[in-house]
Amino acid sequence: MRGAVPHSTRTIEGEARQTGPIATSAPTDNASERTATYESLRIPAYRTLFIVGAFGFLATQSQVVARGWLANELSDSNTGLGGVFMAFGISMLVATPLGGVAADRYSKRTILVVTFGMLMFTSLWVGLGVSFDFIEYWMLLATSAIQAVAFSFLVPARMALTGEVVGRELLPNAIILGQITINGSRVIGPAFAGVFIGVAWIGVAGVYYVSAALSVLALLRCFALPPGLPSGERSDRGVLREFGDSVRYVSKHRHVGLLIVVSFVCVMVGFPFVAFLPRLATEVLDVGSAGYGILAAASAVGAVILSMAIAGRSKGRAAWKIQSVTGFAFGATLIVLAVAPNYAFALLAVAAVGAASAGFQAMNNSLVLALSDVEYHGRVQSLMMLSFSGFGMAALPLGVLADEIGLRQTFAIMGALVLVAMSVYVVASRRTRRRIGEADLI
Template sequence: MTGEISGAVTTTADPAPLRPMALLRIRPFAVLYLNATVIGLSVMAQTVARSWLAFELTGSNAALGGVLLAFGVAMLVMTPWGGVAADRLPKRLVLQVSVGLLAASSAWIGLAAAFDVIEYWMLLGASVLQAVAFAVFGPARMAFLGEVVPRGSLGNSVSMLLVNNELSRVVGPAVAGVVVGAVTVGIEIIFLSSAALLALGVLTTVRMPPGLPSGDAAVRSPLGELTDGIRYVLRSPQLTALLWCGFGVTMAGLPYVAFLPTVSSDLFDTGSAGYGVLSATAAVGAVVVGLLMGRRRHRGSETRTFVVAGVVFGAAVGLLAVAPTFWAAVLVLLVVGAGNLAFQTANQSLLLGLSDMAYHGRIQGLVMMSFGAFGIAALPLGALADAVGLRWVLGGMGVATLLVMGAFVLVTRGRLAREDVLRDLG
């Protein structure tokens, strides 16, 4: 695992990746995929409802950012420990506990809304609970892949799970936007239905293998496990570069999702239904690209995919700032979703392929810290948007994303050149 990135992605090193239907015939992966579907639908639907509820309660971009700030701080603190849990404990147990927490956070807000006692601070508390749950769920789910699918198919399996997430983003936000806008008790329906689906998600994990830890994890302290994982990453320039680049792009570009309610209501006057359309549109672009990536028979230059996707994502976020009409924003968001999905797929595939299985959970925990960081960035960006205008902030986010990708290319340009040579020889 100490070789160059190119050594992990040349087509001669691994057998041809399995296609989606072949992967789904692997029973543990099929169960993991079904579990992700149930969780994705419920979480994405309630995310739309919670953002809209926060906007109704406060009417400010800063408040929208505050919900993500609570999520981000908790994620930033807990995700490294979630990675330790994924490597140290049975992964099935980790999944069950985390999905149970997600169900509890959904039920809490649903009941508070039903009894008309909902307050803004409750949304902050629910965001913290959800962040803790994701902090342990995400690393365990991704680490499971190294155990249940062939190594040469890791990229396609990652792509399938990410496409699954984006399909959930198509169905969940679209349904939530319509229900919230058309039904008086739409908020309550979304949250309580999500809690029921998440309870079902806990049941689906019973059919999964236990995912027992490997190596000597049981004889080290959790802090020792975390320290060992960080040292492992720092010993590899390739892993380090992929992690800081993923962190930077996610923190700079992904906060656009926090501002979609304002894009819909303030920029284009389309309300909650328009918010659902915008959220679903980004997911549609992601699904199309993800399905194409999942059908690849050869991985080719994964690093080149990583770079191109990051540049496309950053440029599209910048274009969103100057979209003149609602339908122009819809077209731009197709590209935003496609670029983000391709970037995240390539990043996860490279990280899994370059690391030892015993460290997969901790590395995924470090990856997910970036999603906590984007939540933290959303609050100051939201306050800045209130002060200078949302379009200026979106434009700056796009430029910042492009600068991060430019720095990655400069740092890794020698490795990228060697990868191209090896790919041509292969």
Template sequence: MLRGKASATGEARRARSSAFTSLRIPAYRQLWWAGLFSFLSVQMQFLLRGVLAWDLTESEGALGLVYFSFGVSMLIATPLGGVAADRLPNRRVLVVSQSVLVCGAIGMGIVVVTDVAQLWMLVIAAVAQGFAFGFYGPARMAFAAKLVGRDQIGNAITLSMLSLNGTRVFAPAFAGMLAGIAFFGIGGAYLVSGTFSVLALVFLLRCPHGEVIGEVSTSGPFAEIADGVRYVREHAPLRRLVVSSFFVIMFGFNYVAFIPALVKDVFGLSNGYVGLLMSGSAIGAVVVSFWLARHADGPNARRLMIVSGVCFGGAVLALALAPVFALAVVAVAGVGAAAAGYQSLSNTIALSMSDDAHQGRVQSLLMLSFAGFGIAAGPLGLLAEAVGLRVAMALMGVVAASACVAYVVIERVAPFDGVVDRRTSSVVS
């Protein structure tokens, strides 16, 4: 009897530890800490950017313009970032990108503290951050895959998402709190964000170089981009995943851009409630990520991804229709949970279907959906001003859920053209 209890306790302990198995690798642990501080800085700026744009203009269109600028720059940089991730040492790409993020955060802090901030400065900062992210994202994902190996890709990506979503639990509320304190204000909050960004750079400098796998190509960057697009196009299951993910993220994730307007204009509340609502989304994401870390490398990953995507769209719709702020908090927790599941699993499945020489470029194509998210924010901001914010957000949720349903339908009716899951050498379709 005692042996049975001890065995059950041991199994439970192993199940808990398996959720953090990638963190046992020292090099990945350095990368994870770098990501934690970088995401903490970025999440603070995400809220501060929206609050500052609203304070300067009180216009949904201005909110959309800032995110539109971010999206356009990311759209340009991300394909080049994918090439850099496949053809340059990953740490070098990450260090340069993080340095740009440091300059952007500190620069905005200075112009706000000196009371010279204008909307065009915010747009320039958004453009710089978009370029930096275009290189940072593919390099970080490709680097993580190299450090942990294919059998732990899902766990490593989920833990990376956990660091992202964990910072979202308190970073927006922390930024909102600092912005509301006279001693700090928005400028001081930006400078605190810049300090976290510097810490991220320190951890990156402690990572290994992340040398290039395979032969060094002599082709130009645009030829390398074309090769990556051709690679995805020729692998139909991978192509369908990338296209569906583009629509889910481009429309569904835009709910974040309009949270300041939802809280202030619809519910009539202050900046602190903006941070609270964004933190509610993060709490849902963190809860799901702990569970998902043990299942992301399992056989049901694709099914979980589809369910997460449909639930994500439905939760955005529920957020749009929430009659009171308390119900909006409940809805946004569901948004965060479903979004974390969909994003982690879609990245895991895409990487598992890609060979080593194309992982950076495949990730860059997936990240283009975030560029699309930024670009769509401009037209969606104008739509919100024309038909109302709730209607525009409801349409975002409907499109996101419909994209997942369409993916399921196309997968079922498409002719079999499976590709190899390189973690298991099994064929997936």
């Protein structure tokens, strides 16, 4: 049974199916596409989930800066930075199918509790390693892999639980607000981490200890969430078969499949720019750890500003327009970053990259989940997560390329690839929407 969420029956590509779009007909005016910016926060369960995300993402974003700085010190190369992300990407590629199936099969609250426990353990381990001087590069690879597994379970469960507590109508708004917590933590976490790293009595170890404490706060707050139990009977089918169902589902619904594919390509070739910000700060711009923290925070400032601007425009035709515009802007701003002549210009360019990438990612997520049946939300989200495994795996070869030809040139190539991917997507998407009927997709 599908529960209380209404679905409409329609024929797409010659096959009858049930879907759950936000609207079954094209909106007649802009007002029908608007939602109050903070509408989802009126729901108590979503407020709790919002707070959990704020603690959890602040913990991880602080740690990302510390890990990047530590990897740069231990390896002294773009290749070393890329290697940490490669470990993350490979582990996520393996674990993501399991995470998606688990989100549709087990208690989502339990998954969140366990994964925040994993994040706490890895933060504490590295912090102790730095404090007692037994830290080695391989430990960064190991903790990166463990964190990837945690995120492979955490994100699908969190997204699926979001859909349960807010309902389909508010889902896009809730996703955008969730992005605000992520990007807000990217403002606060990197800025403080960058400053703390430069303070002798705090340093990298202190950042990791703070990250561990924040993970504990997120874990404890999870107990106030609803259990998020699956509807209907628990499946006894194998994990791979259930994940295969999601692949077949997406292949039959080409509008969803195109969104997932373009997300995979753009995230894989564009998002590794965050992996190389430590080298941009130290080797290209020569601004040290504090400058690196501010640079990382600038990306998040742009993301927060844009996320707040689009939170009320997260459905209807506006969502499709924002998704396309921000996708092209993502590629263009990476090229602008490549030619930034000084630190001030680079800050503006990084803020623009952050805004564009966040808008593109948020709208892609909103559209994919709004156009997918609720019982597939966990597994479809896990397919979206594969783009971040691709991002992790692409970071290493891009790091090698940056060591060979230069970081600026590598940023320019990344931006050009994003622009090509978006151009192909727009052509394919328009054909699909004409064939299916635009009213069925918004």
